[in-house]
Structures are given as structure tokens and as C-alpha cells.
Amino acid sequence: MIPRHLMLAVAALLVLVLAMGIYLGQMRRxxxxxxxxxxxxxxxxxxxxxPTETVTLYVADDxxxxxxxxxxxxxxxxxxxxxxxxxxxxxxxIYQQPGAPHPLAPSGDIRxxxxxxxxxxxxxxxxAFADQHRSSILGEQLTVNSLVQTLAANVPGINRxxxxxxxxxxxxxxxxxxxxxxxxxSNVGQTLTQSRQ
Amino acid sequence: xxxxxxxxRRILAAAFAVLIFLGAAxxxxxxxxxIYSSVATYTLSVTDRAGREYVGLLEVLEPLxxxxxxxxxxxxxxxxxxxxxxxxxGRTHAKVRGRDVDLGAxxxxxxxxxxxxxxxxxxxxxxxxxxxxxxxxxxxxLFIGNAxxxxxxxxxxxxxxxLVLNFSAPVNPTISTEPGKLRMVFTREPLVPPSxxxxxxxxxxxxxxxxxxxxxxxxxxxxxxxxxxxFSNNGRTITVAAIAxxxxxxxTQTAPETGSGVGTTTGTTTRTTPSGTETPVPSGTPSxxxxxxxxxxxxxxxxxxxxxxxxxxxxxxxxxxxxxxxFARLLxxxxxxxxxxxxxxREGDDTLTLDQRAGSxxxxxxxxxxxxxxxxxxxxxxxxxxxxxVAGQDRGPFHAWNVAQAGAxxxxxxxxxxxVGEMQKHQLSARGYSASLRPxxxxxxxxxxxELAPGPxxxxxxPSANYQQKAAAAIAxxxxxxxxxxxxxxxxxxxx
Numbered sequence: 001m002i003p004r005h006l007m008l009a010v011a012a013l014l015v016l017v018l019a020m021g022i023y024l025g026q027m028r029r030x031x032x033x034x035x036x037x038x039x040x041x042x043x044x045x046x047x048x049x050x051p052t053e054t055v056t057l058y059v060a061d062d063x064x065x066x067x068x069x070x071x072x073x074x075x076x077x078x079x080x081x082x083x084x085x086x087x088x089x090x091x092x093x094i095y096q097q098p099g100a101p102h103p104l105a106p107s108g109d110i111r112x113x114x115x116x117x118x119x120x121x122x123x124x125x126x127x128a129f130a131d132q133h134r135s136s137i138l139g140e141q142l143t144v145n146s147l148v149q150t151l152a153a154n155v156p157g158i159n160r161x162x163x164x165x166x167x168x169x170x171x172x173x174x175x176x177x178x179x180x181x182x183x184x185x186s187n188v189g190q191t192l193t194q195s196r197q
Numbered sequence: 198x199x200x201x202x203x204x205x206r207r208i209l210a211a212a213f214a215v216l217i218f219l220g221a222a223x224x225x226x227x228x229x230x231x232i233y234s235s236v237a238t239y240t241l242s243v244t245d246r247a248g249r250e251y252v253g254l255l256e257v258l259e260p261l262x263x264x265x266x267x268x269x270x271x272x273x274x275x276x277x278x279x280x281x282x283x284x285x286x287g288r289t290h291a292k293v294r295g296r297d298v299d300l301g302a303x304x305x306x307x308x309x310x311x312x313x314x315x316x317x318x319x320x321x322x323x324x325x326x327x328x329x330x331x332x333x334x335x336x337x338x339l340f341i342g343n344a345x346x347x348x349x350x351x352x353x354x355x356x357x358x359x360l361v362l363n364f365s366a367p368v369n370p371t372i373s374t375e376p377g378k379l380r381m382v383f384t385r386e387p388l389v390p391p392s393x394x395x396x397x398x399x400x401x402x403x404x405x406x407x408x409x410x411x412x413x414x415x416x417x418x419x420x421x422x423x424x425x426x427x428f429s430n431n432g433r434t435i436t437v438a439a440i441a442x443x444x445x446x447x448x449t450q451t452a453p454e455t456g457s458g459v460g461t462t463t464g465t466t467t468r469t470t471p472s473g474t475e476t477p478v479p480s481g482t483p484s485x486x487x488x489x490x491x492x493x494x495x496x497x498x499x500x501x502x503x504x505x506x507x508x509x510x511x512x513x514x515x516x517x518x519x520x521x522x523x524f525a526r527l528l529x530x531x532x533x534x535x536x537x538x539x540x541x542x543r544e545g546d547d548t549l550t551l552d553q554r555a556g557s558x559x560x561x562x563x564x565x566x567x568x569x570x571x572x573x574x575x576x577x578x579x580x581x582x583x584x585x586x587v588a589g590q591d592r593g594p595f596h597a598w599n600v601a602q603a604g605a606x607x608x609x610x611x612x613x614x615x616x617v618g619e620m621q622k623h624q625l626s627a628r629g630y631s632a633s634l635r636p637x638x639x640x641x642x643x644x645x646x647x648e649l650a651p652g653p654x655x656x657x658x659x660p661s662a663n664y665q666q667k668a669a670a671a672i673a674x675x676x677x678x679x680x681x682x683x684x685x686x687x688x689x690x691x692x693x
Binding site for chain 2: 062065134135136137138139141144160171172175176177178180181182183184187188190191
């Protein structure tokens with residue numbers, strides 16, 4: 001005859017195995033859900049709150065080899081930081097549409113933007129933005145110029161911009177454009193003037 | 198005494214290498230090998246070793262097909278298109294497609310470059326190319342396959358007499374004159390004359406003689422009066438005639454592309470460029486044109502990426518680093534042809550950091566730095582100067598590292614504009630940009646980057662020697678036109 005304490009121990013182990021199985025299933029579901037969201041190419045939904053404003057987005061155009069200013073009406077929250085993030089996300093949505101003039105990876109995103117006094121902005125891109133970016137001097141520089149110029153034109157007081165990837169300094173965007181330094185907004189603005197000439 | 202660190206040793210070694218290079222750049226007479234084929238014409242530097250002349254095999258084959266090489270101990274293993282070969286340092290035989298080939302002299306490796314004796318090219322190249330080669334070894338001129346331009350001479354004894362030279366293909370020689378002689382130097386044309394000298398039964402134009410040496414062919418017409426040359430038939434015909442009395446003695450040469458034109462006259466030497474522009478240089482003495490005492494400027498050419506850093510994937514099998522290296526070698530030849538001393542930052546598939554590139558370049562004190570890139574998007578070429586970041590602080594006599602380029606930026610931008618202009622003359626679409634591209638920001642001398650984009654045949658043009666050579670010639674012409682403003686980094690006397 002099997003001792004009672006042994007039966008209790010086996011029963012307890014079975015319950016534990018069952019519980020761990022259920023927990024594992026939940027973990028797997030969560031992981032799949034997270035994967036599904038990261039692969040989602042649909043544009044991020046605009047913020048539900050905030051007045052709609054007319055802003056100027058500086059959109060890179062590969063065929064032109066420069067930036068084109070484009071007016072857009074987007075709802076913007078009140079805070080400077082949130083406003084800056086929504087601006088660049090609106091810009092990014094243009095690049096992620098089919099037939100974009102300067103296509104970028106669908107999974108690329110702006111993680112956050114930090115506005116640091118005096119006059120400094122730090123853009124934090126996600127890893128996919130940089131990892132899946134096309135590698136060429138012109139293509140990378142147009143992306144950088146577009147981000148910097150759009151931010152500086154719509155958020156007053158910014159005179160230098162730094163770009164991070166996944167929260168870290170990265171040497172280049174995709175092998176060419178240098179991300180190790182602060183971009184001088186006035187110098188980037190001058191390239192915009194040159195490209196119009 | 199403090200111990201010498203590894204870093205200090207490296208700096209000393211780099212300084213020593215730069216000194217050696219500068220000494221070599223000062224050599225007045227460099228040896229060249231010219232190679233003519235249906236796909237490309239190019240000139241390579243020849244090295245002397247143990248009384249023999251050597252050339253880098255990679256450089257010889259690079260414009261003719263797809264090539265890769267690696268050093269494995271004493272072995273230098275190379276693959277050209279589908280042909281594998283194995284060379285061993287110190288041995289006079291090599292394996293090509295598994296078969297033994299006699300090199301005639303010991304093989305050696307120098308800076309990852311496999312060096313073979315010039316005399317071995319006649320037997321070695323047909324194994325790779327499948328075509329016969331005709332090597333004029335004493336003149337260092339090598340003809341691959343059917344590459345040859347024939348010339349025939351015909352004397353018209355009318356008054357004044359004219360010598361008509363008909364070529365089987367368009368030519369564009371450099372022409373110089375001296376009393377009683379008109380000399381045509383063919384640097385790019387595979388000119389093969391019927392005989393070394395032809396005498397004419399004429400008291401005015403007496404002889405046309407041909408010679409070849411150091412990778413160039415030379416055709417000299419001798420006469421008792423001053424001569425001039427006229428191009429016609431789209432550069433296929435050159436007519437040499439006595440100058441009628443009363444003709445101004447300052448006529449200039451027109452490039453053959455224009456259809457016809459008048460050649461040089463007594464006392465003036467005119468040099469043509471591929472684009473047809475002219476660069477007058479001082480006239481020579483009556484006996485022979487002497488070396489012109491012009492300082493040689495040092496141009497630093499940087500093939501971007503390399504080693505583990507492949508750069509952009511231009512196609513599934515073509516990496517940016519391979520295209521930039523071949524392009525850099527062609528640019529080196531074009532710049533040397535323009536009289537520049539040239540330092541290539543990498544000769545093989547080596548990994549260099551951006552700081553190493555900047556450090557070596559600043560230490561060499563060159564006149565200009567040109568970084569070469571390639572991209573699969575767009576068309577033509579793009580020329581970049583530095584887009585300076587927010588400036589760091591200068592520390593005493595030291596410039597801020599991230600904006601060291603600031604002082605030289607105006608000259609860099611002028612050089613960029615000159616190159617863009619030359620590219621457009623060479624029928625290459627080109628445009629200038631600013632880019633935050635290292636190491637441009639960190640350089641004290643004029644610095645720019647050229648990104649070669651696809652040509653009319655798309656990405657297939659990027660590794661094409663003809664396409665690259667067109668771009669390289671335009672870059673060299675643009676930089677040569679800036680020679681007066683590239684004053685820094687003079688490395689000594691010599692002949693351009």
C-alpha cells in the first residue's frame with residue numbers, strides 16, 4: 001500500500017505541473033502578442049486629445065535629393081515633449097506608407113524625445129529604425145535632416161539635436177551618417193537652402 | 198625613463214611609414230606599366246626589388262573582372278572570376294587552376310598585395326583571361342586581346358608639305374613642339390606603329406619616328422621648319438603641316454572631340470586632358486623637353502569600409518567595400534597622371550576605424566583627402582563636404598576634434614564644385630551635398646567624399662572599370678584644376 005504522505009506529495013507535484021503549464025501558456029500568448037505588435041506596419045493612431053494644428057513637416061525626397069516642406073494638420077498635445085514626439089511620428093507615417101518618396105522600415109519608431117535646456121533635443125529611435133535603414137550617405141543624411149529640420153521648425157528654441165538608438169549613442173545610422181555628435185540646427189538648415197538652389 | 202607603450206610604438210611605426218612614403222613620393226622618375234584592353238586602359242606603378250621589376254597582380258587584374266584575395270601565412274590566395282590560384286612567398290612557381298605556372302622570379306607579399314615580376318605577365322595573364330597578351334616588356338606596355346590602335350602615314354608633298362597620320366581609333370595625344378620637331382605622346386592609346394621610323398623623300402618633313410618607354414608611346418615628326426598639328430575625322434586623323442610664314446606662333450590645340458582644330462606651334466607645349474581642356478606648361482629647350490620644377494601635392498585616397506565592415510550591400514553578392522577599393526586604385530592612377538603623389542589608406546581588405554583613418558590622414562599632411570563610397574540608389578555621383586556638428590572646444594593649440602575641418606571647409610566646397618563640374622563635362626550626372634560623414638569633420642586639410650551611384654546600366658555599372666575610370670578621371674581633373682588652392686602638404690620637388 002502506498003503511504004499517504006507519498007500520495008499527497010505526488011498530488012501536490014501534479015498540481016504544480018498543471019499550474020506551471022497554465023503559466024507557460026499565458027507567457028507564450030503574451031510573447032506572441034508582443035511580437036504581433038512589433039511587426040504591425042499600420043500607422044500609429046493619432047492622439048485622442050489635443051487641438052489640431054497646422055505644422056510644417058520637412059519630407060525627404062530621394063528623387064529630389066533634398067527635403068520638401070509639407071503642411072499637415074495633426075492633433076498635438078500641449079506639452080513640448082509630447083508635441084515633438086507626435087510631430088516626428090506624423091513624419092514617420094509618411095515614410096512608412098506605400099510609395100513613399102523616402103521609404104523607411106514599417107517597424108521603425110520614435111521611442112521618445114527629450115527636450116533638454118538650453119535648446120537641446122534628444123531623439124531616441126528604436127533599433128529597427130536604424131537596423132533596417134537603407135545604407136547610403138544620401139539616404140541616411142536625408143533622414144537625419146528631415147528629423148532635425150521638422151523638429152526645429154515646429155518646436156521653438158531648439159538649436160541642437162542628438163539622435164540615439166535604443167537609448168544609446170550609435171556611431172552611424174546605417175554605416176554612413178554620423179550620429180555621435182549633436183547636429184547643429186543652423187548648419188542643417190543651410191543644407192535645406194542649398195538643396196533648393 | 199618611462200616604458201614605451203604599444204600605442205607609442207604604433208605611432209612611431211606610422212610616422213616611419215609616412216616618412217618612407219614621402220621619400221618615395223619625391224622620386225623624380227617613377228616606373229609605370231600601361232595595360233590596354235577592350236574594357237579598360239590603365240597605368241600601374243612598378244616596384245623594383247632585387248634588380249627586377251614587380252607589379253601588384255591584384256591591381257593588374259582588378260579592372261578586368263571580379264577579384265578577391267587573402268593572405269594566409271606565406272600563401273597569397275586569389276580568385277579571379279572563376280579561377281583560383283595560390284602563390285607562395287619566395288617561390289618562383291604558382292598554382293593557377295591547380296596547374297603549375299613559372300613566375301621567373303620569386304613572388305612576394307607587400308602590404309597584403311601579391312607582387313609578381315613583370316616578366317611573368319606574358320605567361321600568367323592568359324591563364325586568367327583566356328586571351329593572348331602581347332607584352333612590350335622593355336617599354337612596359339601590355340596589350341590584351343585585340344586591343345591595338347594602328348597608324349599609317351602618308352606624306353602629301355604639296356607646298357607646304359603635310360604628313361597625314363590615320364589612326365584606326367580616335368586618339369588624343371599630348372603634343373609638344375621644339376624647333377624642327379613635333380612630338381606626340383600617347384598615354385592612353387594602345388598605339389602600335391608599323392615600324393620604328395619612316396623617312397620621307399622631302400626636304401621639309403624628313404622623318405616620323407616612333408618609340409615607346411615607361412608605359413607611353415611617342416611619335417615624333419622631324420622637319421626643317423616649325424610644325425603644327427590638326428585633328429580631324431573625330432580624332433582619327435592628325436595632319437602635321439609646316440607653319441606658313443605669318444601664322445601667329447601662339448596657336449593652341451583643340452581636342453579631337455570637337456572634330457578638328459589646330460595644333461601647337463614652336464615654343465609652346467600644350468597638354469590636353471580627356472575633357473578637351475588645355476593646360477599650357479612652359480616650353481622646353483630646343484633639344485628635349487626638360488622636367489618642369491613643380492612641387493607634387495599629396496592626395497590621400499580612402500576606399501571607405503573594408504574588412505569586417507562591408508558597407509552597403511549593393512547587390513546580393515557585391516559589397517560596397519569591394520567597389521570602393523577598385524575605384525580608389527583607378528583614382529590613384531588618374532591622380533598620379535595629373536602629377537599628384539597619392540597615398541591609399543588601405544590597399545587590401547583591411548578593417549580601419551574612422552579614428553584611424555582620420556589620424557593617418559592628418560599625420561600625412563596631405564593637400565586633399567578624398568573618401569570613396571558607392572550606393573545602389575540614384576544615378577551618377579554625389580560629392581560631399583562636411584556638415585559640421587555643434588563645435589567642441591579648442592584646447593590650447595589643438596583644434597576641436599569634431600570640427601577640425603572648419604578652417605579648410607571653403608576650399609573643400611570649391612573642390613567639390615570643381616569635381617561636380619568635371620563630372621558633368623564627362624557626361625556623368627553629379628551634385629554636391631553636405632553630410633555628417635566621418636572622418637571628414639576630423640580632418641585639417643580640404644576633404645570630401647564621392648559616392649558613386651549606378652550608371653546607365655544600373656547597379657551593374659558600379660564594379661565596371663570603364664564606369665569607374667570615367668568618374669575617376671573627372672575627380673582627378675577637378676582636383677587638378679584646384680591645384681593652386683591646395684597649397685598645404687607639399688611633399689617635395691618632382692615632375693608632374
